[in-house]
Amino acid sequence: SRYERGDISSEEFHREISRISGARVPPEEFAEGFTDIFTPLPTTQGLIRSLKGKYRLGLLSNTNEWHFERHIRRVPVYPLFDAVTLSYEVRALKPSPEIYRDALRKLSLPPEACVFIDDIREYAEGASAVGIRGIRYTGHDDLIRALAEIRVSVP
Numbered sequence: 001s002r003y004e005r006g007d008i009s010s011e012e013f014h015r016e017i018s019r020i021s022g023a024r025v026p027p028e029e030f031a032e033g034f035t036d037i038f039t040p041l042p043t044t045q046g047l048i049r050s051l052k053g054k055y056r057l058g059l060l061s062n063t064n065e066w067h068f069e070r071h072i073r074r075v076p077v078y079p080l081f082d083a084v085t086l087s088y089e090v091r092a093l094k095p096s097p098e099i100y101r102d103a104l105r106k107l108s109l110p111p112e113a114c115v116f117i118d119d120i121r122e123y124a125e126g127a128s129a130v131g132i133r134g135i136r137y138t139g140h141d142d143l144i145r146a147l148a149e150i151r152v153s154v155p
Contacts, residue, residue, distance in 0.1 A: 003064045006088035010065045032070075043140040048077045050155050058083040060103045060116070062093050062123075083107045094118070095126025104132070115152065117143065 003013045011027070018024065051057060059081040063072060068086055072078065083106035085099060092098035104111055111131030118124045124134035135146045144154055 004062050004087045005093055006091045013064070045077045047154065048080055052080045054153070056082045056107050056109060058085065058103045058107050060085040060094070060099060062087040064088050094123040095129070097126070097130050100127050100130045100132060115147070115150065
């Protein structure tokens with residue numbers, strides 16, 4: 001979306017949605033409802049914790065300012081990431097090559113040294129297109145097996 005690509009601000013997004021819908025929801029109330037969409041995955045957070053220190057960790061997300069500020073940066077494992085790439089800051093959305101290249105630059109790693117995991121096939125394929133090993137997330141056990149196949153050790 002234009003908001004996730006950083007083309008419009010949070011305020012502009014709220015104004016546009018209000019205009020289109022005819023709703024008159026105050027910005028703060030709108031932001032709270034708009035950002036209440038996330039379900040934490042304890043297995044994923046555990047995996048991140050177990051990989052920290054063994055591998056450089058990057059977070060790459062198609063997101064917007066409100067979702068980032070009100071949810072993503074408040075997740076307990078957020079401080080464990082060595083690099084963070086956000087679509088609205090980079091002004092590019094997965095699966096565009098620019099967003100993956102930004103993550104590689106921030107991690108200071110070549111593509112072949114990296115693994116990218118996403119539940120959306122096209123996004124994993126977008127990573128593969130720039131030389132990163134893309135893995136489609138279909139469940140925790142499958143992910144652990146896929147990582148083991150490429151010799152990523154998970155305790």
